[in-house]
Amino acid sequence: xxxxxxxxxxxxxxxxxxxxxxxxxxxxxxxxxxxxxxxxxxxxxxxxxxxxxxxxxxxxxxxxxxxxxxxxxxxxxxxxxxxxxxxxxxxxxxxxxxxxxxxxxxxxxxxxxxxxxxxxxxxxxxxxxxxxxxxxxxxxxxxxxxxxxxxxxxxxxxxxxxxxxxxxxxxxxxxxxxxxxxxxxxxxxxxxxxxxxxxxxxxxxxxxxxxxxxxxxxxxxxxxxxxxxxxxxxxxxxxxxxxxxxxxxxxxxxxxxxxxxxxxxxxxxxxxxxxxxxxxxxxxxxxxxxxxxxxxxxxxxxxxxxxxxxxxxxxxxxxxxxxxxxxxxxxxxxxxxxxxxxxxxxxxxxxxxxxxxxxxxxxxxxxxxxxxxxxxxxxxxxxxxxxxxxxxxxxxxxxxxxxxxxxxxxxxxxxxxxxxxxxxxxxxxxxxxxxxxxxxxxxxxxxxxxxxxxxxxxxxxxxxxxxxxxxxxxxxxxxxxxxxxxxxxxxxxxxxxxxxxxxxxxxxxxxxxxxxxxxxxxxxxxxxxxxxxxxxxxxxxxxxxxxxxxxxxxxxxxxxxxxxxxxxxxxxxxxxxxxxxxxxxxxxxxxxxxxxxxxxxxxxxxxxxxxxxxxxxxxxxxxxx
Numbered sequence: 001x002x003x004x005x006x007x008x009x010x011x012x013x014x015x016x017x018x019x020x021x022x023x024x025x026x027x028x029x030x031x032x033x034x035x036x037x038x039x040x041x042x043x044x045x046x047x048x049x050x051x052x053x054x055x056x057x058x059x060x061x062x063x064x065x066x067x068x069x070x071x072x073x074x075x076x077x078x079x080x081x082x083x084x085x086x087x088x089x090x091x092x093x094x095x096x097x098x099x100x101x102x103x104x105x106x107x108x109x110x111x112x113x114x115x116x117x118x119x120x121x122x123x124x125x126x127x128x129x130x131x132x133x134x135x136x137x138x139x140x141x142x143x144x145x146x147x148x149x150x151x152x153x154x155x156x157x158x159x160x161x162x163x164x165x166x167x168x169x170x171x172x173x174x175x176x177x178x179x180x181x182x183x184x185x186x187x188x189x190x191x192x193x194x195x196x197x198x199x200x201x202x203x204x205x206x207x208x209x210x211x212x213x214x215x216x217x218x219x220x221x222x223x224x225x226x227x228x229x230x231x232x233x234x235x236x237x238x239x240x241x242x243x244x245x246x247x248x249x250x251x252x253x254x255x256x257x258x259x260x261x262x263x264x265x266x267x268x269x270x271x272x273x274x275x276x277x278x279x280x281x282x283x284x285x286x287x288x289x290x291x292x293x294x295x296x297x298x299x300x301x302x303x304x305x306x307x308x309x310x311x312x313x314x315x316x317x318x319x320x321x322x323x324x325x326x327x328x329x330x331x332x333x334x335x336x337x338x339x340x341x342x343x344x345x346x347x348x349x350x351x352x353x354x355x356x357x358x359x360x361x362x363x364x365x366x367x368x369x370x371x372x373x374x375x376x377x378x379x380x381x382x383x384x385x386x387x388x389x390x391x392x393x394x395x396x397x398x399x400x401x402x403x404x405x406x407x408x409x410x411x412x413x414x415x416x417x418x419x420x421x422x423x424x425x426x427x428x429x430x431x432x433x434x435x436x437x438x439x440x441x442x443x444x445x446x447x448x449x450x451x452x453x454x455x456x457x458x459x460x461x462x463x464x465x466x467x468x469x470x471x472x473x474x475x476x477x478x479x480x481x482x483x484x485x486x487x488x489x490x491x492x493x494x495x496x497x498x499x500x501x502x503x504x505x506x507x508x509x510x511x512x513x514x515x516x517x518x519x520x521x522x523x524x525x526x527x528x529x530x531x532x533x534x535x536x537x538x539x540x541x542x543x544x545x546x547x548x549x550x551x552x553x554x555x556x557x558x559x560x561x562x563x564x565x566x567x568x569x570x571x572x573x574x575x576x577x578x579x580x581x582x583x584x585x586x587x588x589x590x591x592x593x594x595x596x597x598x599x600x601x602x603x604x605x606x607x608x609x610x611x612x613x614x615x616x617x618x619x620x621x622x623x624x625x
Contacts, residue, residue: 360413
């Protein structure tokens with residue numbers, strides 16, 4: 001039967017009175033339904049019915065009165081619970097355990113199993129050793145940590161491709177940290193959100209993880225939150241207040257997930273308890289911690305970072321500013337049922353450095369200079385080079401995210417300059433097997449097959465790992481902002497931007513788009529560009545213009561495809577929206593629309609192939625996450 005969801009308790013009670021077989025709700029709504037006489041009288045007829053209840057995240061919210069009231073009312077219910085972090089005797093509060101509530105464990109699928117199956121990522125846990133100050137509230141210590149985060153943020157997040165959370169001990173500490181960050185004039189977008197544990201369950205008391213509701217802890221803290229929201233409003237053009245806190249929370253949620261091309265992302269969010277459980281974003285890869293954590297609270301918080309996305313995101317990165325190593329090791333042992341932490345936590349920097357050096361040394365024995373690659377003639381020789389350097393690329397992507405890594409280091413077996421020189425040769429070989437050479441003109445045309453060699457076309461070149469840490473959207477916008485269309489060297493600097501993008505694996509497919517953007521906003525609108533450039537926030541204005549241009553051009557590309565193939569633009573947009581959310585192709589969406597046209601099997605297959613190719617090209621061109 002159909003699955004029914006509930007937006008409020010009234011809706012839940014109506015569903016319970018109906019013939020609905022499967023109902024999705026929350027423990028809070030269910031508690032309200034059985035606790036308030038107005039509601040409970042309406043569902044009295046099903047009180048003794050045979051009902052199956054399945055609770056997700058069953059380590060939370062089941063040790064207070066809510067669970068007891070629900071089970072007392074539905075006295076013939078059978079309950080099941082799912083959790084990645086059950087409450088055992090070792091991490092129990094006042095002796096209460098998950099087993100006590102739900103009975104014996106029926107099945108185990110541990111985090112080490114999920115990592116082995118590549119359903120989630122492991123963790124890179126690093127411990128920051130700054131000054132010797134022990135007092136966690138020391139102002140100098142907090143300033144040092146804030147500077148460290150800002151100085152290393154781009155390294156951890158691949159220049160803002162991903163974002164980060166900073167979990168701190170308390171609301172007063174969060175407020176102090178926020179003011180410190182603000183005083184440092186950060187180049188990244190920083191926000192903050194805090195609440196209190198609205199549900200009085202002991203798990204929430206232990207971890208500080210509430211339900212997302214807001215209540216004024218004190219007038220002073222409410223005022224501080226409003227001041228933070230005012231900064232947020234100025235940064236994003238919103239108008240949130242403490243009166244519509246839920247909307248503010250939802251907006252942060254969206255910006256952290258980076259799912260809308262026309263929505264500026266939030267790079268770093270300061271939290272106390274919110275977003276440390278339940279928040280699920282593939283674009284979050286780093287968690288900074290200045291907070292005491294243990295057991296399920298610790299692993300739940302760490303797990304915000306380990307959603308699988310792509311080759312570049314190899315693990316969730318955790319940077320601890322407190323000595324949590326024993327707590328981390330104990331938590332991993334408890335929840336993975338393993339004495340080997342390396343099943344879950346990445347090895348230390350020195351171990352990875354040794355692996356990288358070994359790979360680099362062997363590689364340079366075979367290919368002593370970048371020029372030697374030019375003499376590779378056979379397809380097999382080129383393939384061997386590609387496979388060997390691909391191993392270097394993957395290990396390079398892994399090692400560079402460690403805090404101890406320095407691109408200036410001379411003891412890695414291969415210098416950064418050597419890596420870039422070989423990367424250039426690698427990209428030259430891949431060109432014919434990935435996409436046609438990029439010529440800066442118009443955008444989102446139907447791709448034309450290029451090259452007919454065999455053997456290399458089926459290799460995953462891991463080009464996303466070769467997207468430069470420097471050459472990103474912000475960098476390109478900076479270059480555009482520096483243009484002067486009235487200067488003698490304008491054409492040269494303009495072409496430099498396009499050439500820079502063409503040479504970068506991640507940007508080469510977007511060079512046409514940027515060329516068109518410059519033509520429209522600089523070449524054809526010189527006066528407005530120059531006056532806008534002179535404003536203090538010129539780059540941000542450019543970014544807004546670029547976001548608008550991307551949306552407009554993508555709509556044109558989608559409408560052109562719809563007209564050419566006589567298929568609904570709405571269907572194409574649904575496909576793109578689903579791809580943005582799931583990061584995987586769903587050709588069945590297009591297939592269903594084509595079947596309704598009754599083209600016949602052969603024509604349908606050909607149309608599907610054409611449409612999918614153009615959709616891939618649209619996504620490659622206009623996806624700027």
